[in-house]
Amino acid sequence: MDTNKEVSQTLTLLKGKHILITGTTGFVGKVMLEKIMRTVPEVGGVYLLIRGTRKHANAGSRFANEIASSSVFEFLKLNAPDYFNDFCHTKIHCVSGEITEHQFGLPREEFRKLAGNIDAIVNCAASVNFREELDRALSINTHSLRNIVELSELGGNIPVIQVSTCYVNGFNQGHIHESTSVPAGGEIPRHRDGYFEVGNVIEELEHKIAQTQQQFEGRELKNQLVELGIREANAYGWNDTYTFTKWLGEQLLLKSLRGYSLTLLRPSIVESTLREPSPGWIEGVKVADAILLAYAKEKVTFFPGKRSGVIDVIPADLVANSILLSLAEQFKKPGGHHVYQCCSGSANPLTLGTFIDHLMTEAKENHGSYDKLFARRPRKPFIAVNRQLFTAVALCLNAVLSVVNTTLLKLGFKRGLKAKRNLDAAMALSTIFSFYTEPEYIFHNDKLLNLAKRMGKADQVLFPVDASAIDWETYLRKIHMAGLNCYALKGRKQPLNKAPQNISAAQKQVA
Numbered sequence: 001m002d003t004n005k006e007v008s009q010t011l012t013l014l015k016g017k018h019i020l021i022t023g024t025t026g027f028v029g030k031v032m033l034e035k036i037m038r039t040v041p042e043v044g045g046v047y048l049l050i051r052g053t054r055k056h057a058n059a060g061s062r063f064a065n066e067i068a069s070s071s072v073f074e075f076l077k078l079n080a081p082d083y084f085n086d087f088c089h090t091k092i093h094c095v096s097g098e099i100t101e102h103q104f105g106l107p108r109e110e111f112r113k114l115a116g117n118i119d120a121i122v123n124c125a126a127s128v129n130f131r132e133e134l135d136r137a138l139s140i141n142t143h144s145l146r147n148i149v150e151l152s153e154l155g156g157n158i159p160v161i162q163v164s165t166c167y168v169n170g171f172n173q174g175h176i177h178e179s180t181s182v183p184a185g186g187e188i189p190r191h192r193d194g195y196f197e198v199g200n201v202i203e204e205l206e207h208k209i210a211q212t213q214q215q216f217e218g219r220e221l222k223n224q225l226v227e228l229g230i231r232e233a234n235a236y237g238w239n240d241t242y243t244f245t246k247w248l249g250e251q252l253l254l255k256s257l258r259g260y261s262l263t264l265l266r267p268s269i270v271e272s273t274l275r276e277p278s279p280g281w282i283e284g285v286k287v288a289d290a291i292l293l294a295y296a297k298e299k300v301t302f303f304p305g306k307r308s309g310v311i312d313v314i315p316a317d318l319v320a321n322s323i324l325l326s327l328a329e330q331f332k333k334p335g336g337h338h339v340y341q342c343c344s345g346s347a348n349p350l351t352l353g354t355f356i357d358h359l360m361t362e363a364k365e366n367h368g369s370y371d372k373l374f375a376r377r378p379r380k381p382f383i384a385v386n387r388q389l390f391t392a393v394a395l396c397l398n399a400v401l402s403v404v405n406t407t408l409l410k411l412g413f414k415r416g417l418k419a420k421r422n423l424d425a426a427m428a429l430s431t432i433f434s435f436y437t438e439p440e441y442i443f444h445n446d447k448l449l450n451l452a453k454r455m456g457k458a459d460q461v462l463f464p465v466d467a468s469a470i471d472w473e474t475y476l477r478k479i480h481m482a483g484l485n486c487y488a489l490k491g492r493k494q495p496l497n498k499a500p501q502n503i504s505a506a507q508k509q510v511a
């Protein structure tokens with residue numbers, strides 16, 4: 001037997017390494033940090049860049065109150081409490097910084113020291129608000145990457161893993177592979193090295209932002225900056241400001257880190273964990289879940305959607321594993337650029353129709369098990385219709401309901417008509433999410449699967465990334481719905497932790 005095959009290359013390559021991670025107060029960042037703590041005990045250290053808030057002024061306080069206290073660590077705290085505490089005290093280094101400020105707002109010497117202390121950067125921080133004000137989205141998703149580049153250069157070209165998104169591919173349709181994505185809209189010059197020259201685009205955007213800021217103020221300024229973001233994104237070939245500014249960020253990195261170590265790791269729609277640290281762990285309400293919640297509250301029963309389209313969902317633990325595999329790869333063979341898509345569309349396509357049917361069946365049969373989701377058995381089906389039909393029906397209904405609503409308001413009924421409020425909710429949700437429920441693309445992940453293959457059998461067990469084995473019915477009905485009910489919704493119950501399937505291996509690492 002070849003014993004080498006049993007050694008995890010990733011564990012070997014991460015041994016003794018110090019990694020800076022941004023965005024660990026968020027969903028994906030937490031799952032990744034937990035995985036490192038549980039599975040990579042010999043990592044040298046983890047530096048967490050966290051900004052202060054009004055409630056918790058510095059990174060240490062936010063780590064204690066918003067990260068270490070999270071239910072994501074319940075399994076570890078339950079099974080290895082001393083190890084967890086020891087790791088927090090000896091290997092976690094909290095850095096108070098604002099990623100959008102020059103050198104994260106740190107004194108120069110501290111920034112330099114940070115660069116000297118770390119071996120890799122995993123940048124998870126982002127504004128994931130699809131309709132963010134353009135200036136804010138540009139600042140966090142694009143400009144802040146200059147600080148990442150500066151840190152990398154200062155430390156002698158420290159490898160950078162940029163957590164991006166499959167949706168940087170914008171309005172492109174069909175089969176989408178792991179490479180630099182080409183804008184589907186406006187002309188942007190392309191450098192012979194493959195990246196796009198976005199300097200002029202960003203300058204133009206800044207100019208339009210400045211003009212808007214001169215013309216408007218207060219609430220109206222905010223609205224105008226949101227609309228400007230969407231208009232510009234659409235013109236260049238993206239559905240929303242988030243994905244457009246993430247794409248611009250990719251281009252800045254591809255240009256600035258030419259010849260150095262860079263991985264663009266693009267997840268699709270990240271949903272609750274499949275297995276680790278416990279099945280169904282999730283934080284916040286994501287794309288499809290916002291619609292499911294609105295349905296559960298009986299606000300939305302029809303929505304624009306393409307039932308035959310492949311909605312690309314990927315459990316968060318597979319995303320964390322992909323990040324760690326690609327990080328290990330950068331230590332193994334530094335100096336290259338890689339693009340990986342962490343997705344399910346090509347390997348195990350889940351159509352929107354199947355997605356809806358599984359959730360609806362579970363809601364009908366077992367709504368009582370999801371007390372925070374459903375107040376009672378759903379009475380109406382959820383129907384996906386094409387966008388033209390949705391728009392036509394919504395406009396007609398809106399015209400009729402608006403008249404009745406106005407009359408009711410005049411008569412002193414403060415909340416107006418419930419049906420009108422529900423229609424408004426459906427229309428608002430469709431404005432934000434319908435691009436994602438009408439998929440005209442299939443994301444491929446052959447390169448990521450090849451990476452997993454190259455890293456060997458042990459890593460395929462410890463760091464699985466392949467979505468092909470997911471049984472969607474079980475995942476959606478028994479894992480994801482339960483996770484939403486238990487973790488994502490307020491006033492949750494204490495969860496009963498079920499051991500992840502490969503936990504015995506992980507426990508051995510911990511012990």
Ligand SMILES: NC(=O)c1ccc[n+]([C@@H]2O[C@H](COP(=O)([O-])OP(=O)(O)OC[C@H]3O[C@@H](n4cnc5c(N)ncnc54)[C@H](OP(=O)(O)O)[C@@H]3O)[C@@H](O)[C@H]2O)c1
Pocket residue numbers: 022023024025026027028029050051097098099100123124125126127128140163164165166246266267268269270271284286
């Ligand atoms: N969730 C998905 O479905 C999905 C899909 C594809 C790709 N991704 C990518 O995955 C990454 C993580 O997403 P997520 O879902 O975990 O998002 P999230 O839960 O909203 O977390 C975002 C993180 O970014 C941090 N951040 C935002 N602005 C910051 C700033 N100015 N300075 C410092 N930190 C800042 C947040 O910190 P604060 O707590 O201080 O705000 C938070 O830790 C993002 O890069 C996103 O593009 C996510």
